[in-house]
Amino acid sequence: MKRGLFITFEGPDGSGKTTVSTAVTKQLEKDGYKVRYTREPGGSKIAELIRNLILDPENTDMDARTEALLYAASRRQHLVDKVLPALEEGITIISDRFVDSSLAYQGCGRQIGIDEVYEINLFAIENHLPDKTIFLNIDAETGLERIAKGRTYLDRLDQESIEFHERVHEGYQKVIEKYADRMIVVDASREVEEVVQQTYQIVKGLLDEAGNA
Ligand SMILES: Nc1ncnc2c1ncn2[C@@H]1O[C@H](COP(=O)(O)OP(=O)(O)OP(=O)(O)O)[C@@H](O)[C@H]1O
Ligand SMILES: [Mg+2]
Incomplete structure (x- = not known):
């Protein structure tokens, strides 16, 4: 059986990852x-327990490398429990965030370094990198403004300073350059419908090209 494609959505907070990736999935299912x-921890029990530990606003004294290791651990469990079995069944996975989030948030936001964070993530995911990554590009401030409008609960990372989010944005720009061959950059500052339609056409094109009807 033909293996499913592994497609990830990345971008700063409020860039529209969840909105766009769920809309695109729905439209493709209809077709x-x-x-x-899926999104990490994606209902994987162990991955969920690890993630709760990371995001608990009470854990203000969590060390940056501990945070990076926990994300990588949660990612691996979700990969093994949810992503790989689906790909093997021929189902294409659309994942709302994956390894590049750690490169940007822990590598640059927390200033551990992209290459260091990449290394521990490679241990976690082995060779299972995404086939393609849709990058929703937007400046940090616009993203945070969108989130502030729509949300009442802020987790430990949402509460970080604007400087943290600016570093995350810079980190993502480095990641785009570094892994250019799997990155597809979409301008996410436009109307939701425009972003959804363009992204839908891109992902549909990838599936058709790979013969994953
Ligand atoms: N293109 C857009 N224009 C205006 N508002 C948008 C757009 N895309 C999404 N939004 C709104 O911005 C908010 C954040 O969107 P969404 O939750 O999809 O972003 P996200 O990238 O998944 O954020 P997070 O990183 O926090 O998970 C939501 O209220 C959503 O309705
Ligand atoms: Mg989201």
């Missing part, structure tokens, strides 16, 4: 494609 939306 009859075998696609599944």
Whole structure:
């Protein structure tokens, strides 16, 4: 059986990852494609427990490298429990965030370094990098403004300073350059519908090209 494609969505907070990736998945399902939306920890019990530890606003004294290791651990469990079995069944996975989030948030936001964070993540994911990554590009401030409008609860990372989010944004720009061959950059500052339609066409094109109807 043909293996599913592994497609990830990345971008700063409030860039529209969840909005766009869920809309695109729904539209592709309607067209009859075998696609599944997921996000870490994605209902994997162990991955969920690890993630709760990371995001608990009470854990203000968490060390940056501890945070990076916990994300990598949660990512691996979700990969093994949810992503790999689906790909093997021929289902395309659309993942709302994956390894590049750690490169940007822990590598640059927390200033551990992209290459260091990449190394521990490679241990966690082995060779299972995304086939393609849709990068929703937007400046840090616009993203945070969108989130402030729509949300009442802020987790430990949402509460970080604007300087942290600016570093995350810079980190993502480095990641785009570094992994240019799997990155597809979409301008996410436009109207939701425009972003969804362009992204839908891109992902549909990838599936058709790979023969994953
Ligand atoms: N293109 C857009 N224009 C205006 N508002 C948008 C756009 N895309 C998403 N939004 C709104 O911005 C807010 C954040 O969107 P969303 O949750 O999809 O972003 P996200 O990238 O998943 O954020 P997070 O990183 O926090 O998970 C939501 O209220 C959403 O409705
Ligand atoms: Mg989201």
